[in-house]
Amino acid sequence: MSLIIGTVVISLLCLLTLPHLKFAFNFEQFFPTGDKDLEFFQEFIEEFETDDNFLLIAFVNEPSIFDTSFLKRLKTFSIACQDVSYVTSVQSLPLFGFPTMSPIGPIIKNAVHLDNPSLLKKDSIRLLNDERILYTLVNEKATATAAIIKTEDEIQIKESKIIMHEVDSLLSAYNMENYHILGRAYFQTELSELQFKEITISTIISGILISIVMIFIFSKWRSILIALSSIGLALLIFLGVLSLLGRELSLMAALYPILMLIVGTSDVIHIMTKYFDELKSGKLKKEALEVTIKQIGMATLLTSLTTAVGFATLLSSRIIPIKEFGINSAIGVIIAYIVVITFTCPLLTYFSNDQLLNYKKSKFNWTRILTWSYNYTLNNGKRIVYMSFLFLGLSIYGISLIHTNYELQKNLPQGAKITEDFMFFEKEFAGFRPLELAITIKEGYNVFDYEVIDAVARTEAYVKSQAEIFNAFSLATMIKSINQMLKGDDPSAYKMPTQKEYERVSPFLDKIPLMGSEVLISKDRRKTRISSRIKDVGAENIQKVSLEVDDWISNNIDSSVVTIKQTGTGIILDKNAEFVRESLLYGLGIALLIVSLLMGLLFRRIRFLLIALIPNIVPLLFAAALLGYANIALEAGVSIVFAIIFGIAVDDTIHFMSKYKLAKDRNNGDKEKALLITFLETGKAIIYTSIILFFGFLVLMFSSNLPSVIIGLLISVTLVSAVVADLFLLPVIIRKFDD
Known part of the structure; x- marks a missing residue:
């Protein structure tokens, strides 16, 4: 009883901290840390201003x-x-x-x-x-x-x-x-409000969905109430911990309630299903709980650890919100497990069998369904292997189609005023994405020397000749304006003066208060800038423009006079496209290693370890292939899909393998008998949790944020491949390699 009371008290205290949750959105959060271009941009900001x-x-x-x-x-x-x-x-x-x-x-x-x-x-x-x-x-x-x-x-x-x-x-x-707004203050205000709305909606819809599933699974209202209370307390404690730690919730925070509800539900179903099965077999409450904790509790602990490890792989990302998402999610997974052990398990013992168990015969004949699945894998092993190789080939081709040409507009909430405004500026004006060219003046030259101004003017002209760039502002803008002034305000005189004409222009450079001129020259007068905006045509397309500009500069600008380097918020954000694959592969590699060690501790056999890992490659390949076939850009937000899939998909494999190992040891090494027992005792819980996972992440379809919708669809569909791999491919592998 003390554990139950303690858990409830902690959750109530956490409830009091919820008003102090912080929401944050700014582009700097998504800058890749440890990047030289970022360091250069930060120096640029100190010398001029933010873009x-x-x-x-x-x-x-x-x-x-x-x-x-x-x-x-x-x-x-x-x-x-x-x-x-x-x-x-x-x-x-x-x-x-x-x-x-x-x-x-x-x-x-x-x-x-x-x-x-x-x-x-x-x-x-x-x-x-x-x-x-x-x-x-x-x-x-x-x-x-x-x-x-x-x-x-x-x-x-x-x-x-x-x-x-x-x-x-x-x-x-x-x-x-009849106006449209664009800019940092507008983005931060609107997106922070949308964050709160998204979290509220996703929590409510997920809660309703899980309640329906619990009614379907447990029938008895006390069992349903215990399950929902456990999940709700875990979510409260999780959000309270985030508040106490001072964590700022980014745009991905809408995933937290869904993750917590789904992870908590999975733990609850495995524990309660096993406990109820033991009660139905005739065991007393205490003995049933001991068996449940010994057999399922340890497996659930391992699945919680592996899921946490999956999320922790996001620490390999260079993007702070994604790192924090990984850490926060890992904390949430562990909290969900602790609540199940300290609240759900002891609470179950306070109710009689009649209050918890539904003795009515289920409309679904689980024994027949699961026996059919077992027999199918027994009689169609070669067909399953051939289909697996076909799947592998199709996945590899799909992976080859993956691109990183993401656009900012696709990360904005669909149908929202902020997106409408963004698209208006893209269509009618110069767009939003800043593009800066930082110009460093070499020794022997001054900022107003004609050679420097000429280099700036020619570079600005080339930049503006790009189809994606509609405006630019630099010292050349000032020079051309003064030249026009000195020639009777003739519009045709708005052009760069000759070197001889420049002698008449230069004395006026410090006397014309044009807007923006005060931020064109650094304080030490050794740097200047060309400030422009580029249309949101996709990261890869912008990179092509960037390379063309760099190539033109190297061939046409005298580097003994000035050096020119592109920078700006857009350039730094686009660097994520270069790092996302690298950090993704590195993170998953580390995850595979850590999960292997955890499985090694559980199974204590290398062969079991390898058997367990193979099915978990399937959903990762499937998710990557879907990105390619669906022409979805692999960008920072979408990349978290792989951590979620790996962290969750491995859970069912562990439950299946744990039960198989126990059944095999108790049946004198009889593989087929052990597999049949595993199907009958673990298969139902695996299918239940997979259904919850599928529909749980499908809740993200209600999001106005397109990346969230994509994440929801990818995870939901991919986790179907995970349960298929566990129930059909895994038994075939066990028969082949477990001697």
């Missing part, structure tokens, strides 16, 4: 944005946004100006004549042909214009929520309708 410190708001006004009333409202809104917390500057079409020479020197003149509507037509023609404006502040059809709100660097969820609250208030106050 995602913006909030873009695109306002749609049809048939044209060049409407006096609309532009005046936009101007007052933009000015008001300058007072929003954590905002450093605001730019929009009514505030934008060109450098113009006046009698008192260079000044900034508004590009839009709000005080003279008759000139708006002329303004629109000029602006739509200006590369500084098109796709940055105005779309090609002139039906939308963007306000660019710069924020402080590396704002977190708390600051983001404050910004979005104040911006939303201004949007309402100035009657700004």
Whole structure:
């Protein structure tokens, strides 16, 4: 009774900590640690600024944005946004100006004549042909214009929520309708809210599903209540532990309730099914529990450890949220097992057989079904082997089709406003993914030397010539603007001056306050940058563009004048595509080694160890092949599928092999008798847990997050292959190799 009370008290204390659970989402979480390019990018940020410190708001006004009333409202809104917390500057079409020479020197003149509507037509023609404006502040059809709100660097969820609250208030106050938002503050605010919603929905649906399954399996309401209480307490304690440890829940946190409910259910079913079978055989409660803990409890401990090891393989990832997901899930698996032992097992002994057992004959004749399965493997061994080799060949081909060309849009919640907004900017403006080129000036040259500016200008021009890149901003932008100013504000003069003309331009470089110019040069004036954005065309396609740019730079830019290196948030995130396969194979290799050692301790025979491992390669191959055939990109989020599959699939194999070993030892080494007993006593629990696993992960189909949907489908379908391998391939292997 003390164990039961202790478990309940701990769970209640954990319940009190749930309001303190932390949610987090920012792109820096997904940067691969230990990468030289990341170190370079972090140095770049210190010298300049982050490349995602913006909030873009695109306002749609049809048939044209060049409407006096609309532009005046936009101007007052933009000015008001300058007072929003954590905002450093605001730019929009009514505030934008060109450098113009006046009698008192260079000044900034508004590009839009709000005080003279008759000139708006002329303004629109000029602006739509200006590369500084098109796709940055105005779309090609002139039906939308963007306000660019710069924020402080590396704002977190708390600051983001404050910004979005104040911006939303201004949007309402100035009657700004039909708009789309993009940027760090918006992402963090929306995605953190979606996280909480996803966790709540997945927990409720999983709970309902498991309740239905428990009713089907146990029938008696007390048995069902014991099972559900055990699972619920395990989930409460798990979330409480995460809260006490100060863990921040990332986008993958929606998987935690499902994992805990499924893992806890699996443990409960194996323990309770065995206990009930022992009671039905005539044993007293104490003796039945002792047998259950001795035979199933130890096997369940091993399966919990192997499942935890499967999740722990994610520690090989370079991505912090995936590492934390692995650690947290491993902790959860162990908590689920402890709760079953300290709560479920002792609680069962407080109820009579009549209160727990259903003596009615099941509608399913499990003996007949499982005996048929046993006979099929006995009589069709060669056919099963041939089918296995065919499966292997098809899997290898499917694996050869795997790619890593993931897109950001596919990681956003489907049907949500945030995704609609993202796609609007992809279609109408320059997109979201930042692309930075860091330019280091060599000794003997200064930042404003013509050779340096010329290298910057030619590089910027080549970058903008790429079909996927629509805008860029650099010192060359300033130079061309000043050249235009000095030539009577002639739009055709917006171009790089000759070296001789540059002598007239250079004195004005520190005198023209163009927006953004203050972050184009490092403090020591030894570095500058080209800042641009690239469309979300997929990691592999972007890598091709990146290689083309690097190749052009190496062939056309004098490295004795400047060196140029690509960097930025997008580049660093895309590095994950390079590391995901490496860390995946390394992690699974370590998992196989550790699981082998654990199985070695249980079975104490190398042959048993090898027999047990073979069926668990099947679901891994199947999952990888499905990725290839379904044209699903192997990216960081999807890669966790393999850890989950391996960690869970090995459980049924251990239960099957453990029972087989016990039955063989008790029947004087008779393999066939041992296999038949194993089918009849363990097969039902394996099928039950597999059904729960299948439908449990299928709950993720209700997610608005596409990677979660993919993970749910992959795991559900793949775990079917795992139970097929355990019940059909494993017995054939045992007959062949267990002498």
